[in-house]
Amino acid sequence: MIAQPPPTPKRWITKPFPDSEEQQAAIRSLAQSLNVSPSLAALLVQRSVYTFDEARTFFRPEIGHLHDPFEMKDMDRAIMRLQMAMLPERQEKILIYGDYDVDGTTSVALVYGFLKKYHPTIDYYIPDRYKEGYGISQQGIQWAAENGFSLIIALDCGIKSIERVAEAKALGVDFIICDHHRPGTELPDAAAVLDPKREDCQYPYKELSGCGVGFKLLQAFCLYKEIEMDELYPYLDLVVVSIASDIVPLTGENRVLAYYGLKYINTTPRTGLKALIKVAGFSRELDITNVVFGLGPRINAAGRIQHAKAAVQLLLAEAEEEADDFAMAINKHNNSRREFDTSITEQALAMIRQSESMMSAKTTVLYDASWHKGVIGIVASRCIEHFHRPTIILTQSHDKAAGSARSVPGFDVYEAIEECADLLEQFGGHTFAAGMTMSVENIDAFRQKFEEVVSRKITEEHLTPLIDIDLPLDFSEINDKLVRIVKQMGPFGPHNLQPVFMTEDVYLASDPIIMKEKHLKVSLRQGRSGHTLTAIGFGFAHLADQLRRGEPFSVCYQVEQNFYNGNVSLQLMLKDIRC
Incomplete structure (x- = not known):
C-alpha cells in the first residue's frame, strides 16, 4: 500500500466577497427574483451571473447556445x-x-x-x-x-x-x-x-x-x-x-x-x-x-x-x-493498471525520499527504464499529492526516454518544458500536463535545466497546496434548498468548481469516529449550542486527539447529499481543518 502523504499545511484563499455597488445590487436582485439566500446569490455573482436571465442561462444551458x-x-x-x-x-x-x-x-x-x-x-x-x-x-x-x-x-x-x-x-x-x-x-x-x-x-x-x-x-x-x-x-x-x-x-x-x-x-x-x-x-x-x-x-x-x-x-x-x-x-486492464500504478508510485516516492537534493528541489524528474509507460502520468500525479511541485516521470521506450509531466495549480509546465526544447526530440501538451521524448543521455542535463527554469519562475505559493474558498457560511444556512441549488450550478470542473465554504467557531458535538485508521467521521456544531451537522474528513484521523481538546476550530468543506440504505441526508465533505 502507498503510505498516506504526511499532513501538509494548506493555504486557504477566500475569494473576495462581491462588494461593489453593482455586485451588491445584483445580489439583492438575484436573492429576490430567484427566492434564494444572499449567500447563494453571492455565489452566482462570483461566477459573473448578475441578472435573472443570466441565472436562467447558467442553471439551464441551452443547446442553442453552441457556436456556429x-x-x-x-x-x-x-x-x-x-x-x-x-x-x-x-x-x-x-x-x-x-x-x-x-x-x-x-x-x-x-x-x-x-x-x-x-x-x-x-x-x-x-x-x-x-x-x-x-x-x-x-x-x-x-x-x-x-x-x-x-x-x-x-x-x-x-x-x-x-x-x-x-x-x-x-x-x-x-x-x-x-x-x-x-x-x-x-x-x-x-x-x-x-x-x-x-x-x-x-x-x-x-x-x-x-x-x-x-x-x-x-x-x-x-x-x-x-x-x-x-x-x-x-x-x-x-x-x-x-x-x-x-x-x-x-x-x-x-x-x-x-x-x-x-x-x-x-x-x-x-x-x-x-x-x-x-x-x-x-x-x-x-x-x-x-x-x-x-x-x-x-x-x-x-x-x-x-x-x-x-x-x-x-x-x-x-x-x-x-x-x-x-x-x-477493460475492467481487468484497469485492475492491472492499478497494480502497476501502486508499485511504481512506491518506487518513485522512495527515490525522492532517499535523495537530499530531490527532497529540497523545486521539481521532480525521475527515470527508470523498467517502469510501465502506460501509468507514468498517473504516477506523476500521485507524486504531486506527496510533493507539491511540477513532476516528470520518465521510462524507456524504443531506446529513448519517454515522459509524462504534471503540474501544480497556477504553474505552466508546458512553457517550462518549452524552454528545455533543445534537449528534447518531441514534446506537446497543455498548461498542466505534457508529454515528451528525449535521448536517455540527455536526462541528467534535462533534469538540471528543468529545475533551473522552474526555480526561476515558480513561487512558494505555487509550491503550497491551495484551497480556494468561495464564501464563509453559517451552519444555520445549510439546508436541503442550498444543496439542491448548489447542485444545479454544475456540471462542476475546472473554472466552475463545486463551491467550497468555510465556517469558524466550530466544536465537536460528539466523540469522533475513526474509520479505517485514517478517515474521520464527526458531528460538528457551530458555537457552543448552534446547528449540528455530520461531516466526513478523508485522511484527517491524525487530528482526532487535537479536536477532542474542546477548543474551537475552523473547517472548510463542500456540502453534499449522503445516500445510505435508501435515505438521503446532508453531509459536509471536509477539505481541511484548522485547529
Missing part, C-alpha cells in the same frame, strides 16, 4: 474536402485516426460512429502507445497508403505533425486535422487544420477537448448536408466523457456540451458506456466526478495495458453481450 462551427478557421475547407471524398463518383476511403487516450478514443468513436452512416468506405486507426507513440505515426501513414486511404481525419493529435503530414501528402493521402493542443510556429500542410488555439482562428471558445473539435466538424457536416441535429446530439455522451477526462474548463461551450452529455449518459447511454457504468458499479445518476474517476480510467486502461482499439470497440458496440465482454476485459 463555421466560425472556426478552416471549417469550410474541412467540409469541402470531406464532401469531395464522399462524392458518388469518388467514394474515397476515409480513415479516422485518433490518439490512444480517452479524448482520442472517444473522438474516434464519435466521428467514425456518425460518419459511417453516410459513407461506406470508412475505417479507424489507433496508434499503439508503445510501438508508435503519441501523435501521427509513420506506421499509421504507411498503413493508410497501403490500404488505399486518401483522406485521414486526425483527432486529438496532428497539430505539430509537420513532417508526417508532408510524408502522407507525398503518398497521396490528405489530412483534416482536428486538434486542441497548442500549435507550433508552423502548421501542417493539411487540407484543413481545425484548432481553436490557432492564432489566426477567431472561434469564440478556445478550450474545447479534442472530441469537442470533432463534434464541431460533425455539427458543420450536418448543417452543410441539412441533417437534423437530433441525429448528432445523442453522441454527446462521448463528448462529456472526453471533457471530463481531459480536464478542460467547464465553462462556455464545454459547459453546454457537458450538461447535455450528462443528460444522455444518465438517460440513454450508448450500449458500451452502459456496460462500462455497470462494471464501474454506479447505481445513481453520474456527475463529472464519476466520469473522471469511474469511466475515464477504465477507457484509458485499454491503451495503457494492451491496445486502445479495445476502448473504441467498446464505445461502438451495439449488442449488449458484446459490450459486456469488452467492458469486463
